Every structure is written in structure tokens, then in C-alpha cells.
Amino acid sequence: MTSRIAKKRGEWINRDKPLTFEYEGQQVQGYEGDTISSALWANGIRVLGRSFKYHRARGLLSFANHDVNALMTDGEDTNIRADVWPVSNGMSLKAVNTDGGVIKDKNKYIDYLSPFLPVGFYYKTFYKPKRMFPFWEDKIRKAAGLGEVNFNYPRNIRPKRHAHCDVLVVGAGASGLSAALAAAAEGLSVILVDENLQAGGSLSYDYAGDQSSADTLHALLSEVEANQNIRLITDAYAGGYYTDHLVPIVEKSGITKVRAQSVIVATGVFEQPPVFRYNDLPGVMLGSAAQRLVHRYAVKPFEKGVVVTANDHGYRTALDLASVGVDVVAVIDMRSSGAGQDLTQKVKDSGISVHKGSCIYEAVPSSNKLGIKEVVVCPYDENTAEADTSKSVRLSCDGVAMSAGWAPAAALLYQAGTKMAYDYDVEQFVPAQLPEGVFAAGKVNGVFDLKSRQLDGRRAAAEAASYLGKAVQLESFKAASVNRPSHPYPIVNHPKGKNFVDFDEDIQVKDFINAAKEGFDNIELMKRFTTVGMGPSQGKHSNMNAIRILARIRQLPVEKIGTTTARPFFHPTPIGHLGGRGFHPHRYTAMHQWHVEHGGEMMEAGVWLRPAYYAPAGAGLTASEAVQQETLAVRESVGMIDGSTLGKIEVFGSDAGAFLERFYTGKFADQKVGGSRIAMLLDEAGVVVDDGVAVRMAEEQFYVSTNSSNAATVYREMQRNVQLWKMQVTLVNLTGAMAAMTVAGPKSRDVVASLTDIDVSADAMGKGAFRTGKVAGVDARVMRVSFVADLAFEIHVPYKAGLHVWKALMEAGKASGIRPFGTDAQRLLRLEMGHHLVSHDTDGLTNPFEAHSESLVAMDKPFFIGQRSLKILEKKPLNKKLTTFVLDPDFHGEVPNECNLVIDSASQIAGRVTSISYSGYLDRHIGFAFVPPEHSHAGARFQIRTDSGAMVAATACKAPFFHLLESRGE
Amino acid sequence: MQDAVLMSPVAFAHALRKPVNGEVNGMETALSFDAADVEAKRSQTLSICDVSNLNRFGVKGPQAANWLQAAGIKLPGTTNSWTPQDNGSLVMRLGNTEFLLEDQPENDLTGMLNDTAVNEGGVHKVLRNDAAFIVSGELTPALFSEVCAIDLEGATLEENRLVMTVIAGVSATLLKQTLNGQSVYRIWCDGTFGPYLWKTLLGIIEEQGGGPVGFNFYYKLN
Numbered sequence A: 001m002t003s004r005i006a007k008k009r010g011e012w013i014n015r016d017k018p019l020t021f022e023y024e025g026q027q028v029q030g031y032e033g034d035t036i037s038s039a040l041w042a043n044g045i046r047v048l049g050r051s052f053k054y055h056r057a058r059g060l061l062s063f064a065n066h067d068v069n070a071l072m073t074d075g076e077d078t079n080i081r082a083d084v085w086p087v088s089n090g091m092s093l094k095a096v097n098t099d100g101g102v103i104k105d106k107n108k109y110i111d112y113l114s115p116f117l118p119v120g121f122y123y124k125t126f127y128k129p130k131r132m133f134p135f136w137e138d139k140i141r142k143a144a145g146l147g148e149v150n151f152n153y154p155r156n157i158r159p160k161r162h163a164h165c166d167v168l169v170v171g172a173g174a175s176g177l178s179a180a181l182a183a184a185a186e187g188l189s190v191i192l193v194d195e196n197l198q199a200g201g202s203l204s205y206d207y208a209g210d211q212s213s214a215d216t217l218h219a220l221l222s223e224v225e226a227n228q229n230i231r232l233i234t235d236a237y238a239g240g241y242y243t244d245h246l247v248p249i250v251e252k253s254g255i256t257k258v259r260a261q262s263v264i265v266a267t268g269v270f271e272q273p274p275v276f277r278y279n280d281l282p283g284v285m286l287g288s289a290a291q292r293l294v295h296r297y298a299v300k301p302f303e304k305g306v307v308v309t310a311n312d313h314g315y316r317t318a319l320d321l322a323s324v325g326v327d328v329v330a331v332i333d334m335r336s337s338g339a340g341q342d343l344t345q346k347v348k349d350s351g352i353s354v355h356k357g358s359c360i361y362e363a364v365p366s367s368n369k370l371g372i373k374e375v376v377v378c379p380y381d382e383n384t385a386e387a388d389t390s391k392s393v394r395l396s397c398d399g400v401a402m403s404a405g406w407a408p409a410a411a412l413l414y415q416a417g418t419k420m421a422y423d424y425d426v427e428q429f430v431p432a433q434l435p436e437g438v439f440a441a442g443k444v445n446g447v448f449d450l451k452s453r454q455l456d457g458r459r460a461a462a463e464a465a466s467y468l469g470k471a472v473q474l475e476s477f478k479a480a481s482v483n484r485p486s487h488p489y490p491i492v493n494h495p496k497g498k499n500f501v502d503f504d505e506d507i508q509v510k511d512f513i514n515a516a517k518e519g520f521d522n523i524e525l526m527k528r529f530t531t532v533g534m535g536p537s538q539g540k541h542s543n544m545n546a547i548r549i550l551a552r553i554r555q556l557p558v559e560k561i562g563t564t565t566a567r568p569f570f571h572p573t574p575i576g577h578l579g580g581r582g583f584h585p586h587r588y589t590a591m592h593q594w595h596v597e598h599g600g601e602m603m604e605a606g607v608w609l610r611p612a613y614y615a616p617a618g619a620g621l622t623a624s625e626a627v628q629q630e631t632l633a634v635r636e637s638v639g640m641i642d643g644s645t646l647g648k649i650e651v652f653g654s655d656a657g658a659f660l661e662r663f664y665t666g667k668f669a670d671q672k673v674g675g676s677r678i679a680m681l682l683d684e685a686g687v688v689v690d691d692g693v694a695v696r697m698a699e700e701q702f703y704v705s706t707n708s709s710n711a712a713t714v715y716r717e718m719q720r721n722v723q724l725w726k727m728q729v730t731l732v733n734l735t736g737a738m739a740a741m742t743v744a745g746p747k748s749r750d751v752v753a754s755l756t757d758i759d760v761s762a763d764a765m766g767k768g769a770f771r772t773g774k775v776a777g778v779d780a781r782v783m784r785v786s787f788v789a790d791l792a793f794e795i796h797v798p799y800k801a802g803l804h805v806w807k808a809l810m811e812a813g814k815a816s817g818i819r820p821f822g823t824d825a826q827r828l829l830r831l832e833m834g835h836h837l838v839s840h841d842t843d844g845l846t847n848p849f850e851a852h853s854e855s856l857v858a859m860d861k862p863f864f865i866g867q868r869s870l871k872i873l874e875k876k877p878l879n880k881k882l883t884t885f886v887l888d889p890d891f892h893g894e895v896p897n898e899c900n901l902v903i904d905s906a907s908q909i910a911g912r913v914t915s916i917s918y919s920g921y922l923d924r925h926i927g928f929a930f931v932p933p934e935h936s937h938a939g940a941r942f943q944i945r946t947d948s949g950a951m952v953a954a955t956a957c958k959a960p961f962f963h964l965l966e967s968r969g970e
Numbered sequence B: 001m002q003d004a005v006l007m008s009p010v011a012f013a014h015a016l017r018k019p020v021n022g023e024v025n026g027m028e029t030a031l032s033f034d035a036a037d038v039e040a041k042r043s044q045t046l047s048i049c050d051v052s053n054l055n056r057f058g059v060k061g062p063q064a065a066n067w068l069q070a071a072g073i074k075l076p077g078t079t080n081s082w083t084p085q086d087n088g089s090l091v092m093r094l095g096n097t098e099f100l101l102e103d104q105p106e107n108d109l110t111g112m113l114n115d116t117a118v119n120e121g122g123v124h125k126v127l128r129n130d131a132a133f134i135v136s137g138e139l140t141p142a143l144f145s146e147v148c149a150i151d152l153e154g155a156t157l158e159e160n161r162l163v164m165t166v167i168a169g170v171s172a173t174l175l176k177q178t179l180n181g182q183s184v185y186r187i188w189c190d191g192t193f194g195p196y197l198w199k200t201l202l203g204i205i206e207e208q209g210g211g212p213v214g215f216n217f218y219y220k221l222n
Helices: A036-042 A106-116 A130-143 A174-185 A213-226 A287-297 A313-323 A341-349 A411-416 A450-467 A509-517 A523-530 A543-554 A575-579 A592-597 A623-636 A656-663 A708-725 A748-753 A799-812 A823-833 A867-873 A963-967 B011-015 B036-045 B064-070 B109-115 B140-147 B191-207 B215-219
Strands: A014-023 A026-032 A071-074 A077-081 A092-095 A160-170 A190-193 A230-233 A246-251 A254-265 A269-272 A284-286 A304-309 A327-333 A353-355 A358-365 A372-381 A393-396 A399-403 A405-408 A419-423 A428-433 A438-440 A500-502 A600-605 A608-614 A639-642 A647-652 A676-682 A688-698 A701-706 A730-733 A738-744 A770-775 A778-785 A792-798 A881-887 A901-903 A909-919 A924-931 A941-945 A951-956 B020-024 B027-032 B047-050 B056-060 B081-084 B090-095 B098-102 B124-126 B130-136 B163-167 B170-179 B182-190
Touching: A014 A036, A026 A036, A036 A287, A160 A174, A160 A246, A160 A450, A160 B140, A174 A190, A174 A213, A174 A230, A174 A254, A174 A450, A190 A254, A213 A230, A213 A450, A254 A411, A254 A450, A254 A575, A269 A287, A284 A287, A287 A313, A287 A399, A304 A313, A304 A358, A304 A372, A313 A327, A313 A341, A313 A399, A327 A358, A327 A372, A327 A393, A341 A353, A372 A399, A405 A428, A405 A543, A411 A438, A438 A450, A500 A509, A500 A543, A509 A523, A509 A543, A523 A543, A592 A600, A592 A608, A592 A799, A592 B011, A608 A623, A608 A823, A623 A639, A623 A823, A639 A799, A639 A823, A647 A656, A647 A708, A656 A701, A656 A708, A676 A701, A688 A708, A688 A770, A688 A778, A701 A708, A708 A730, A730 B124, A738 A748, A738 A799, A748 A792, A748 A799, A770 A799, A778 A799, A792 A799, A799 B191, A823 A909, A823 A924, A901 A924, A909 A941, A924 A941, A924 A951, B011 B027, B011 B191, B020 B215, B027 B215, B036 B047, B036 B215, B047 B191, B047 B215, B056 B064, B056 B109, B064 B098, B090 B170, B098 B109, B130 B140, B130 B191, B140 B191, B170 B191, B182 B191
Parallel strands: A014 A092, A160 A190, A160 A254, A190 A230, A254 A438, A284 A399, A304 A327, A304 A399, A327 A353
Antiparallel strands: A014 A026, A071 A077, A071 A092, A246 A254, A269 A405, A358 A372, A372 A393, A419 A428, A600 A608, A639 A738, A647 A701, A647 A730, A676 A688, A688 A701, A738 A792, A770 A778, A778 A792, A881 A924, A881 A951, A901 A909, A901 A941, A909 A924, A941 A951, B020 B027, B047 B130, B056 B098, B056 B124, B081 B090, B090 B098, B130 B182, B163 B170, B170 B182
16 A cells, blocks of 8 residues: 655655665655655655554654654664654664564553552662662663663764854744845854754645745755855754853764854754553654654655644644545544634635544554544633543544644753743743854744744844844834644543653653652652653653643642753763764874884873883883883893973073072072972972973073973963063973983993993082083983982983983993883882882872972972962871882782772771882882871881782882892892 | 884874874874875865974963064064964964974974073073864865864954864864965864864764875875
8 A cells, every 4th residue: 555645846755766775574665855754755654663662553743853763773773763763765764662573562461561660669669678689670661661772883973073164043944044045145144953853843744735935945955055154054953052052962973062152042842742542552653743744755654534633733733634635524622722723724625624623532443453443522721631531422433643743842042042922812832032153043933924033033033133243124023813722631531541641761741740749849850750861852742731731730830840950962972973083182102103113112101102111012012010120120230211302491581590490399590500409380289280391401491300291281270370470481392392201220321322422420420410402413402310220220311302312322232231111110110229100100299298298398488389278288297198108028918009008007998009000120019109107117016908908918118129138148 | 114203292192003104303292194196185175283393382471472483583463373484384363472383293392492591580481282183175164163262264264363162072272274275273282182072073084084194295204
């Protein structure tokens, strides 16, 4: 059986391109341009899915991207919305959430259990006994739900783009198109976006049997297409509104983040169903859905049907249906007043009877419950929402079109901060106070008459142009009055229920009544208890009726109930779209490729990539062996590490010394040129946040290093304070401009000396000395440092010459057995030296007194950052102290880890381990730990609790640890 | 050939594509990635070229502008703008008191400035390590729309304006100029981010049907 009708003007299908696909094992024919639902419906297929909870058969409802009972799986893709997704050749579709197919779904028995599954039942059951919960959870998850997640889904990169315009118009219906044209006429750049495949909104389907308004659409679209200032994007939705008019536009290919100067929201309205028993049967659909089927896809919604309506739109729908040969048995108008005389007469002239003040009391399912066979029509009391069943009439039909009213598609307006008010003239929430730069037009603004919508679009555009500084004449207009487009209470009570309000979650009228009885009578609470609006359609066809029902229950006006919060994204958006391509910047040192080629195991250190250790191919080294060998090379011969990641900042100017005195804890004003000092930085609370070395290169020039991860933070803080303190200082961040490497170990002097014109002898270059000269022919800055070894040289050269100098040093050190070492060995080496790492051994509360750094603090200075806090702290007793410790000789138990706790004699937490490593050189486990001050002196014993709970004895010990070798007689 | 002393920060990111390398300004440089006609076509569609080897000079400080003018340099009048010198060198004003100069291959203005002593206070030479790229082609707006949040299609880059922005998560300086009759975009970023930015931009460029072009495409060196 086919429901396809003869070619219609403006239809969206291409009859020259037939397509074949499979649905639930059945071959189906469609056309290019068909959606899955339209193609299935054209082929007489009425069951498009099963409902989420009761597994009831469902067909078309909105046909507007909200039919969440018609979700499909096609191979690796799932939750495909059949009402809008285009068919293509070879698709193999199955409805989601069925067991045994959509017709024979084994879970349909749940519908019979529905009386025992009232709203909120799963909040109250299954959780006792606790051990049974996993069993029930498994059952519930299998019975409910949507498509199955495919964990092997390929990663398709969906780019996130940026776009800019003067005016973003959301919605390309009559008002949106008019607004776009009017804004463009003012010379403004316009982006016009619409979620439908083609622009036009209701101009492409709501004809009332007369397609003359298609001429209006054609004229508007022609103008838009010809206008260079307008960029029209269709098949895309505006996902949300963010500050400063940032609106993400979601297309199949990805997201475009539109930054607009102003936004016109012309998003229209969502049609709302009347609520009566079995209003969910396949064949019962919204009036606008029936119109879309007819005019866009040339498909008859049904052969013989009725229209139930609570507004004039139902009459228009009836005329559209009659125009394509549908046998419309009756228009059943829930209003006692009925529609206007002209419209009523037109309907009657088409041979359709009109029943005012009547309702569908219930739809009667066909014997297999997969369709509808008749409706029971009764007189209806609008005040009580009761049907008079004593005067019921049965009308045979295979379909029902429903029109009861509209809810504004106002998510963007809400998100932008619009204050909405309930307008009783249209029985709808409308914008009462719009945020700056945001405008509303058309039905979402409560304007329904076609000509008025166009005028309203132009009015909004004029206001937007004025807002953007254009000299335009602002003219107000009065929208033509229309019969109330929405009914205040389109609900029909039924003692047996199954009068569905929310089709996503199978929520009936009685569920709201029960929720209110249980105290969930606030709209936000009711939403969560009943789950109304929490399904994939997010309440687009249910929230308004829910609000009306709650208002009736509480005997309050609708505006007192309010609406739920509208959050972006307003429509489900694939995670892949949100993730986009993903930019994760990394910094590379000049020697990066050398490290990779020599077995460097690269790791992320902040944004930098650094070698943790070197395990050259074929060497057969474990990570631990590599680290111990690298450490040993530094202790016994020579090693070299790439230290380019250190922060490097130059401080120039007549106030340079004075600035560092204020910025750091130590003294720098009297520092000699060519010397270096440790530079410790505190925050205002006296917490240690960084340490580095400050070198005085000239009277008015310092070269300061920072921890690798702190360069940007310290530089920014310096910039801030230079301005705050109004000092004559210029700062230059050389972190990326200079490569750095440290040559360390007893033979390091020989290696460096062989390549430099600087006198690096012990006499000429003691600890902390700084010299400039050539290294391997390159201008270099060389410093005697002792972070990882007693004898070490830190060499800084321009980045672009870094690899050259590194290679030259490796070559020069070959005879001495030089080894590159990575960050893992560096950590062990500094531990052996007894140097703590800021932010690793210290935390966000550690002050210098706790970190054994008193010697770096010049409290007698007039000012430095954090000094005020330290003055308070120095008067208080310490709670903890960072100390170096060693495990007992020949320890072979479970080795504690970093963050394991120090436990006191009362079994209370007394501290924690901050660093611990096995030193092959010392053959001991050594580390740092916070301990109570009384346990921080050398020789004090304390206990560490390991991951498994075992207690390990440790001894506080002075550092560097090399005295342990002496005690062994080495 | 002896290894060049200087390496482009992007050099190793080029390596997989096996470019024809040469030394420019002492720096190993990818001279070409493909045949000239292929690169010419790419440059019309969408292309990226590494020009990190061009000599640069940075200067900063309250007297930097006076010092440059005394050295005969024509300065941009306002911050965030640039001006070419008669010999083609670019002078970019990064802030009120900060400048970046970049030579063309055939001139050495930056060398002259490097050799000029600073005898007054308030002038500080700044060591530069920029990764520098030329991006060209009709799809450039599509590329930038994905990697940069600001509107580069409007007047943002007209009239010798300079934009400091974030490109693919990296702070960068951007301008638009005409080179060999072709409208191109210039990008500078911290050299340590250079390999990342090169790989990221090139990945998108290749998705769009473009590709890399060598230094010779713009500067015709051999």
C-alpha cells in the first residue's frame, strides 16, 4: 500500500532519484529528500518505534525533529531521528529499544504492568535489599533506554568553526526571512539559520487548502538568495545562547560558533498535543505533522481521519488534508465557541462536519494495538476538562490530526536572560523584557497572523539596526488579532488514564496528580519526580501541558507556576561535535628530535614534551635501570639534561634590583654583577609558589629563572607588579627564545672547558658564578649550579643554536662516557642532593619556615610579597616541617609511595611522604616527608603507612645524603 | 655538508615530508616540498610555508621608539600596526614600547641594528625565537575560522593592522600583506610552539586540499 500522492508544488522529494533501504528486515522504497519517517509512512508503515518505558507502539507525532519514539539504528550509528534524517540507498534500519523487532517486541508486556509502575516507582523500589540492586539495574537498563552505544564508533573529526556577523537571525520562517532582508537592507551582515532542510517555516506547509502563501515564500527566498549580505544556513540549529551573543550553530558537519553583534530570535513555536486516552497510537499525530507530510513529502497521513482541535489551526489542517483526498470525517473542536465563521464555512463546504464543544474521549486501538480503528467523541466541558460520556459517538477512522496550541521555542531567549510573561490573549509565554541586543519576532513573540509576522520581523530588524547604530525609523505596529492560538487547558480526563502528556517518558495526567499529592508540586520538583521534559525532546511537546496541569492542580494562574530552566544545548548534540578537533598545544625544545632519536621516552611536563629517561633501541633497559644508570653517570662521570623548559626572564631598568627585592624574599640590590642568588617567590599568604635563580648580568640587568611550569605565571605576576609599583623596569620573557642544558658530574668541567672560551676552572668559576662567552662557537650564558650535582654547569644559548651546542657537548663528552639524563634521573639526583621541588614537595599551604627555607627569607627588608603573612606566621608554632629521610639499610619490604601518610604513636595522621626513590648510588631508599617538627631533626624515627597498610620505619636524616656512603666506609 | 648551526624550530616537523633543504641565513630551511607547479597550485588553494629563517630583531623599552628612529627606521604610528621599510623589511609595533623587525632575505637591517650599540637607558634588545609562517590561498578564511576566534575576514587586518590573537590555542601575531602580488597572511609564534602549530595547521590545510610550500616559492633562492 502506498500513501504517496501526486506531485505537489514545493515538495522536498526528488522523484527522479528513487532510493531503496531496509527497515526491520523489510525492503522500502523512497526518494531522495525523503526522511526515514516520510518514506516509511509513504509505504504504509505505521509503527516506527516503541516507547521508552511501556514499549507501546508509536508512529509519527511532531515530524519536526522531536519524534523520540522513532529513533533508529543504522549499523554503527544509533538514535537517528527518523522524522528528520534523510534516507539513503542501502540503509539498514532497526527501531531502538526493542527485543525481537518493533512489531513483536517482547517487552510490550510492560504496558500491561503499567498500573503497577506509577511515577517515581523506581525511586522507591529495588534499592532494598542492597545486594539485589545490580540485578534490578540490569533488568531496568535492558527494558528501558534508547539505542545501544557502539564503543567501536570511529572518531570522525567535526571541526568547530567561528563566524561573525552583525545580525544573527534564528529561524527562517516568515518573520525570520523578513527580519533578515530588512537587516541586510541596512547594510548589515546577516547569518540566517534554520533547522529545517529548507527555509520557509510554516510557509512551506500551512496552507489551509490554498497554496497561495507559497508565493510569499518564493518571493522571500528569492530575495534572500540574491542578497549578498545574507548567509543562509539550513539543516542547522542554534544550540544555545552564551554571553555577548555567542550562539553555536550545529550542523551535521560540525559546530559553528557565531559571534553576532545582535540576535533576532524568530524560532517560532512547537505544536502541543491535546491530551486524551490513547493519544499516542500510531496514526494519531499533530496537525502540523500531517501538513508537513502532505506538502513537503507528498504523503497522505491517513486515508480516513478526524481532526481534533482546540484552535483554528485544526480547521486549516482539515482543509489541507481534504485537499489531497483524505476523507476527513469531522473536525472535533474542544472549544464551545468554535472557529471564525469564514474558516468554519470553508471546512463545512469541503464536506467536513464540525463538532463544537466536543472532544475525543479516547482513541480505540486496532486489534493488534498497532494502529487506530475509531475514536469516541463526547461533549466536552472546558471548565472541568470532563467529557460527557453519556452522549458519546464513535467515528471510524485510521488517523487523527491534533491541534491544541503552541509553546514558544524560547530556549535561546530564556538562556539570554529574557523575562517572559504569560499573555492571555494568545495563551502563551511571550518576551516581556529582552536583554540588550536580543530581539524576538513572529510566533515566539506571540504574533501569529502571517502579514503581522512579516511586519514583526521587519520591526525586530529595525530595532537591531538601531541598536547597532544605524539611523532607522522605528515604527510600532499592532499585530492583527487572531483567535486565541492556544487552548488554556486541552486536557481530557479519563478514569483509565493512558492520556499521555509526555511521549518521551510515557507520562500520563495521573502521574502529575500523584506527584503533586506526594508534595512534588513545584515545577522543578515535578519535572524531576515525573521526569517530564527530561527525555530527548526535552519537553518541547510536553512542558506547556505539564505547566497547565500543575496550575490546575494548585489552583494557580499559569504564570505563577513558571517554567523550568532552559539550558544549552537545547537539542541533543553529539559529543563529537562538542569535542571538535581539539587543540592541545605542546612546546618542543630545540633538542626534541635528538631525544626521540636517542631513545628518549617523552612525557608531558605541563605543555612541554620532555624525556623522562633514555632507553635506546636494543639497549634492553627497563625504565628503572635507565634511570639508575643515568644517575650513576652523573655521580661518577658526566651527564647532560635538556633544561630548556626552565622559565627565563630578563629584568632591565634602573629599578631592576629594587624590583627583585620587592618581588622575591631575598636581597638583590647589593648583588654583585656575575653572581647568582636563589630567588624564592611567595604569594600574599606567605606560601612558597616558585623558586629559581637570579643572576646579575649588569648593574641594571638581571636574568631570572623559574620552575618549568611557572614561567608564564611568574612573568605575568612580574608585569602586574611593575605596573602596580610604578617602577622603571622592562621585562622580557626569554623562556622560548633560549635553549638550556646542564652538564653535571665530576667530569663536567672538562667537557665544558673543551668547548668554551670562558675560564671555568674552580678558582675562576666557583659555585653560583655566572659568565658569558662562546660555547661551541655560539654566544652563551654559563652558570655554576649545584641542583643535581656538586659540580654542574648550566648553559643557555639561543634556541635555534640549541641542537648544535647540545650535539657538540655530547661529542666532547664521548671520551668521558657522557650520558643524557631525563627528568626521572633529575628527580633522583636532586633528592640525593637534598633539594626539594616547589609544588611537588610543597603544597598550596607550605610556607618557607615549614620548607626549611628560612635562610632565603630576608625579614629585615622593608617589603616583599608575602612578608606581612610571614610576620604573623613566624610567631606561631609550626605544625609540620619538610624533612629528608632514609629507610633502614637493607630494607626489603613494601616501599612507601608518594602521598603515603606518616602515622604517629597514637595512630593519627602526622604527615605525608612527598618524594621517595631508591638510589642505586647510595643503595638506600631516600625521600622527603612532612613530619611534626619534633620528628624533623636528624635521627628522629617515624612510621609511614604504605598502600596496603603496612608500617615502615623511617629516619630523619641530614642532606645531601652522601654521608651515608661515608658511614658505610666508602 | 656540515650541519647548519641554526635550526628552524619547525625543522623536525618538516623532516617526515622529505623536503629539499638548504641553508638560509645560517639556518637549515625547507626550500621546497614538491614540484614548483604543485606548490603554485597549493598556494592558490591553501598553503603554509616556514619562514622562521628570516632575520629578526626585537627591541623593547620606553626609549625604544626614539632609538629606532635615530637609526633611521620608519615606525608604525600606532600600536598593533606594521609598516614596511623601503627595502622591504617589516617593522611591527607590538606595543607602545615594543617592536619586532623582520628582514627580507636580501637585506640586513636587523644585522645593522644588532651591531648598533645601545648607549642610553630605556632600550633593551630582545632575543627572538619565532616560528614564522606564510599562509596563502583562497581557503584561508575557512582555515582561520577553525583555528581563530576573531573575525579575520572583515577589516581587522586591513590598513597594515597587526593582530595579536590565539591560533589553535597558541598566542600568535598575525598580519596580512601582499607578497609577489599575492595576498598572504603572516603568522609568528613562540618557536617552541612552532612544530605543534605547523603540524596542526598543515593537518587542516591538507584536509582542505592544500599543502606545504618551501621557502623558495616566495623567495626564489636556490
